[in-house]
Amino acid sequence: MMKTKITVAVSGLNNVDSPGPGIPVIRGIRESKFFESRIVGLVYENLEPGAYMHDHVDKSYKVPYPSEGRGILMERIRDIHAKESIHVLIPNFDSELYVFIKAASELKRLGIHTFLPTLQQFEERHKSNLPEFGEKYHVKVPKSRAITHIKELKELGEDYEYPMVIKGKFYDASIAYSFEQAQIYFNKIAFKWGLPIIVQEYIRGTEVNVVALGDGRGNTIGAVPMKKQYITDKGKAWSGITLDDPKMLELTHHIIGQTQWRGGMELELIRTDNKELYLIEINPRLPAWVYLAVGAGQNLPEALIKLALGYPVEPFTTYSVGILFIRYSYDMICSLEDFKSLTIRGEL
Template identity: 70%
Template sequence: MEKNKVTVALSGLNNIDSPGPGIPVIRGLKESRRFDVRVVGLAYENLEPGIYMHELVDKTYKVPYPSDGVEPFLERIRYIHEQENIQVLVPNFDSELFTVMKSEKILQEMGIRTFLPTLQQFEERHKSNLPEYGKKYGVKVPFSEPILSFQEWLGIEEKFDYPVVVKGKFYDAYIAYDREQVSIYFNKIAAKWGLPIVIQQFVKGTEVNVVAMGDGRGNTVGAVPMRKTYITDKGKAWGGITLQDPEMMKLTDKIISQTRWRGGMELELIRTAKEELYLIEINPRLPAWVYLAVAAGQNLPEALVSLALGQEVKPFHDYAVGKLFIRYSYDMICDLKSFEQFSTKGEL
């Protein structure tokens, strides 16, 4: 079967100890049976490893931070689009999604397709809104409260039992065992990601995750559950194994059908000793471990591009159980000239 040529621009090239999803998504696209993909990388920093992975990324451009606003982002994308004729844009960071979703119609007029959650879907699954989300959709979630100051915590502290989890609105989560630790983590996360900070009741159990894709009409395109086998001090999976788990699959289908989720997602769950599943977070995009799903037989990055292009996608029904991923560090050697070129010209 002849593959269709398609140009996909994507971010998340920071393949470091807390990796972005960009490189795993690209690996999935490069293994596509449907597409011959030209990959255009979008980078924020000069030392994102993906910039220099020329076997995976064909060309990379520097882009402004999402915090700079919609206009600088669109101006840069227009320039890149003139050079590359982007057909599909895949943002891989939570912090970019709002900017890209707000720009969806303008991007479409330019000829650039996306396949993202709606603003309502994005907003209602925020960590600060999770208790309401749980009530609305009948999903168990740990008790939590958003706070805007440490003083506010002192006023609600008695509602919680230690330990608690202190979470940033986009990233970072720390387990705090006393008031002093809450103060330290509050300041640390607020300085990096802003407010609010979410305090969540710690639920003891095994951390399990699902990567999934919704078609926007209530159907699950694909879903693969896994258990983390090795977790870094930042709470990131450094190893994981695919599971056969009907309850996790049932919960995923329930959430996607009720919310009519559009695009990739990751469910972060805790299974307690009583075999109860608690939803602790919904990440509104494909996670950094998505290549495990590809290896298990569900090429979700390929499905995402197909859906963005308006193509029919048959749902995946099977995946290989017992597939294991193990991350590793790798010293990539680059020339200073390449670094200098990207630093000065903003493209490589």
């Protein structure tokens, strides 16, 4: 079969010890039997490894942080688009999603397709909105509250007992066993990620996760459940295994069906000893372990591109159970020329 040639722009190329999903997404795209893709990397830092991984990324461009404003970022995207004729853009950072969701129509006018959650979907699944989300969609969630001042930790009352989880609005979570610890984590996370800080009830059990893709009409195109087998000190999976858990899939279908979820997502769940599932977080994008789904038979990045371009996509119905991923680190030898090119010219 002749493959369809496309150009895909991908961010999240920080393939470091707390990796972004960019490279795993690209690996899925590279394995597509349908598309032959030119991959354009969008990087924020000079040392994002993906920019130097020439087997995976054909060309990389530095882009300004979304915090510098949508206008500046879009100007840069337009420049890159003029050179590269991008068909699909897959942003992979939580912190850039808002900007790209807001810019989706403008991107489409330029001919750049995305397949992102709607702004409503993006907003209502925020950690700070989790209680309302649980109530609206009939999903078990831990009690949680967004706070903006450290003194509010003292005013939480009897609803919140220690241990409790202190979370950043985008990233980071720590379990605090005392008020003193909670204060330390509040300051640490607020300094790094800003306010609000989310205080969440600690649910005892095992963390399990699902990577899934919704078509925006309530259908689940694919879903693969996983348990982390080895977790780094940053709480990231270094190894994981696919599970056979109909209840996790049922919950995923329920959430995607109810919310009409559009795009990739990761569900973070706690399975208690009573086998109840609590939703603790929805990440509104494919996670860094998405390549496990590809390895288990569901090429979700390829399916996402098809959805973005309007191709019909049949939902995946199976995946292999008991497939593992084990992450590894690898020292690339890179030329000074490459580093210089990205630093000075903003492209590589």
